[in-house]
Amino acid sequence: xxxxxxxxxxxxxxxxxxxxxxxxxxxxxxxxxxxxxxxxxxxxxxxxxxxxxxxxxxxxxxxxxxxxxxxxxxxxxxxxxxxxxxxxxxxxxxxxxxxxxxxxxxxxxxxxxxxxxxxxxxxxxxxxxxxxxxxxxxxxxxxxxxxxxxxxxxxxxxxxxxxxxxxxxxxxxxxxxxxxxxxxxxxxxxxxxxxxxxxxxxxxxxxxxxxxxxxxxxxxxxxxxxxxxxxxxxxxxxxxxxxxxxxxxxxxxxxxxxxxxxxxxxxxxxxxxxxxxxxxxxxxxxxxxxxxxxxxxxxxxxxxxxxxxxxxxxxxxxxxxxxxxxxxxxxxxxxxxxxxxxxxxxxxxxxxxxxxxxxxxxxxxxxxxxxxxxxxxxxxxxxxxxxxxxxxxxxxxxxxxxxxxxxxxxxxxxxxxxxxxxxxxxxxxxxxxxxxxxxxxxxxxxxxxxxxxxxxxxxxxxxxxxxxxxxxxxxxxxxxxxxxxxxxxxxxxxxxxxxxxxxxxxxxxxxxxxxxxxxxxxxxxxxxxxxxxxxxxxxxxxxxxxxxxxxxxxxxxxxxxxxxxxxxxxxxxxxxxxxxxxxxxxxxxxxxxxxxxxxxxxxxxxxxxxxxxxxxxxxxxxxxxxxxx
Numbered sequence: 250x251x252x253x254x255x256x257x258x259x260x261x262x263x264x265x266x267x268x269x270x271x272x273x274x275x276x277x278x279x280x281x282x283x284x285x286x287x288x289x290x291x292x293x294x295x296x297x298x299x300x301x302x303x304x305x306x307x308x309x310x311x312x313x314x315x316x317x318x319x320x321x322x323x324x325x326x327x328x329x330x331x332x333x334x335x336x337x338x339x340x341x342x343x344x345x346x347x348x349x350x351x352x353x354x355x356x357x358x359x360x361x362x363x364x365x366x367x368x369x370x371x372x373x374x375x376x377x378x379x380x381x382x383x384x385x386x387x388x389x390x391x392x393x394x395x396x397x398x399x400x401x402x403x404x405x406x407x408x409x410x411x412x413x414x415x416x417x418x419x420x421x422x423x424x425x426x427x428x429x430x431x432x433x434x435x436x437x438x439x440x441x442x443x444x445x446x447x448x449x450x451x452x453x454x455x456x457x458x459x460x461x462x463x464x465x466x467x468x469x470x471x472x473x474x475x476x477x478x479x480x481x482x483x484x485x486x487x488x489x490x491x492x493x494x495x496x497x498x499x500x501x502x503x504x505x506x507x508x509x510x511x512x513x514x515x516x517x518x519x520x521x522x523x524x525x526x527x528x529x530x531x532x533x534x535x536x537x538x539x540x541x542x543x544x545x546x547x548x549x550x551x552x553x554x555x556x557x558x559x560x561x562x563x564x565x566x567x568x569x570x571x572x573x574x575x576x577x578x579x580x581x582x583x584x585x586x587x588x589x590x591x592x593x594x595x596x597x598x599x600x601x602x603x604x605x606x607x608x609x610x611x612x613x614x615x616x617x618x619x620x621x622x623x624x625x626x627x628x629x630x631x632x633x634x635x636x637x638x639x640x641x642x643x644x645x646x647x648x649x650x651x652x653x654x655x656x657x658x659x660x661x662x663x664x665x666x667x668x669x670x671x672x673x674x675x676x677x678x679x680x681x682x683x684x685x686x687x688x689x690x691x692x693x694x695x696x697x698x699x700x701x702x703x704x705x706x707x708x709x710x711x712x713x714x715x716x717x718x719x720x721x722x723x724x725x726x727x728x729x730x731x732x733x734x735x736x737x738x739x740x741x742x743x744x745x746x747x748x749x750x751x752x753x754x755x756x757x758x759x760x761x762x763x764x765x766x767x768x769x770x771x772x773x774x775x776x777x778x779x780x781x782x783x784x785x786x787x788x789x790x791x792x793x794x795x796x797x798x799x800x801x802x803x804x805x806x807x808x809x810x811x812x813x814x815x816x817x818x819x820x821x822x823x824x825x826x827x828x829x830x831x832x833x834x835x836x837x838x839x840x841x842x843x844x845x846x847x848x849x850x851x852x853x854x855x856x857x858x859x860x861x862x863x864x865x866x867x868x869x870x871x872x873x874x875x876x877x878x
Contacts, residue, residue, distance in 0.1 A: 284434040288371035290331040291432040295321040301443040307414040312394040325382045334372035335427035337397035347386035397427025415487035420480040431479040438476035445469045452489040495519035529644045571700020581617040590689040598685040621691035711743045741776035748783040782812040814848035
């Protein structure tokens with residue numbers, strides 16, 4: 250009996266190009282890392298710790314902040330410290346403090362903010378001569394945040410409770426430089442601490458291992474005891490309460506959502522943790538550190554969405570894993586068809602160009618092509634337990650450090666010396682270097698035949714809907730209400746690819762499924778509504794408008810706005826946006842404005858809108874590939 254198919258996973262958040270060898274070589278040195286997405290001179294310093302003092306002002310949408318960096322200068326000729334920053338930060342003052350022969354001294358330092366890219370600036374700080382190589386010193390930066398990409402302010406009406414404002418930060422992959430000046434590169438990891446002051450009634454959470462609350466002064470204190478890269482620092486503040494959902498897990502949500510979140514997630518996270526521990530070893534973050542909080546309008550939470558999360562955790566077996574993988578690989582091939590086999594963004598080891606936002610290079614290829622490569626590595630071992638042992642050893646060796654692809658592959662070959670002797674890294678057609686640097690589809694995809702029990706019903710129903718003559722009896726005999734979410738999504742993606750459909754087919758589709766799909770989650774509804782728009786099926790257009798009025802996440806609104814503007818219904822898109830724009834976050838408003846601006850007759854649109862459209866551009870339209878990576 251064949252071993253159950255499992256989906257091995259690595260997540261690479263940003264590649265660090267090394268400087269002493271070609272970026273595409275497997276044998277690159279790590280002595281002098283270079284990250285062209287960072288303006289900082291992080292190679293010249295060791296950061297030991299940093300501390301943030303944050304005073305959150307909701308009415309003015311500002312954070313008054315003080316940052317203290319504990320540094321060691323590594324090179325004798327270093328005259329300045331360069332940090333990643335952002336044009337939205339107002340730097341008020343910079344000081345240095347160090348212990349010299351005469352005792353502890355402090356100096357005000359000159360500084361300037363130089364342009365770097367559209368996603369950041371460089372904060373250049375002139376260092377005093379008293380700072381000697383290999384000696385400890387502190388840099389104290391006083392600054393004020395403004396409307397930067399990392400900080401999301403939500404008015405009360407954008408929350409589910411609609412009573413208190415809400416704030417959360419999003420640092421991936423280069424956004425946190427608009428939250429605090431830093432070495433914004435995965436090559437640098439550090440511990441941190443923070444104190445946060447907020448108005449009464451506001452709860453603050455951070456990505457930290459320890460926290461305390463001074464009720465008298467209304468100050469929260471946090472400590473991250475393990476070194477993490479800058480982009481993993483996260484903060485959320487709002488009307489949040491919590492409930493335990495396991496012996497070492499807790500869910501945070503607005504009061505009106507906590508009951509449903511607890512009911513759906515209770516016990517689930519512990520199963521996730523236990524499964525992860527079986528693969529990677531003991532969970533290191535202690536019981537109170539895993540915090541699941543459910544964000545409101547920007548990331549809609551409903552009962553069915555939580556049910557889907559639990560479904561993924563509860564439905565064990567190869568069939569479900571193969572179904573999910575089929576769905577994701579088809580999305581990858583759909584994107585590849587649009588971009589072409591020679592597109593450089595389809596490489597695993599994408600070559601970074603100066604000025605290109607790393608976030609735009611995180612795509613389906615990063616995850617799904619990378620998954621296929623890791624799957625191939627697991628097959629080379631010939632035994633799942635052997636590969637699991639490798640995973641555990643890999644995590645143990647490299648935890649809390651920064652690694653590149655060459656580190657992974659060198660460790661893999663060292664762990665399996667018999668594979669190195671067989672030169673599996675140079676096997677013709679499947680060379681490791683080709684996996685990393687060749688464009689196009691994965692060199693090898695997994696055998697997904699074990700998912701046939703879930704995949705074949707989808708294929709059969711799709712064929713019925715694709716037939717020139719629709720067989721209504723056979724179609725109605727298939728009850729999709731009992732299907733898994735990925736099955737329904739898989740079917741809708743196929744119908745979306747085939748659109749526009751014959752009008753008769755569209756009418757019968759609506760009659761058969763429209764009411765049922767209305768009760769399902771946003772991942773399903775967005776696909777059905779895209780089918781409605783691409784087929785100009787007017788009877789269901791009121792549902793498109795209603796969806797856009799009730800959802801304020803770009804993931805779900807962007808594809809619909811793009812479809813509306815690409816077809817004949819741009820007037821509906823503009824009218825809906827005009828009525829709802831005051832309830833949308835500024836970043837989403839700008840993204841929709843950009844959609845309007847890129848469609849026909851942008852001048853008429855821009856006279857309607859007040860905000861300037863964002864200069865950021867996506868490498869591919871959201872409506873072309875609707876998949877959550």
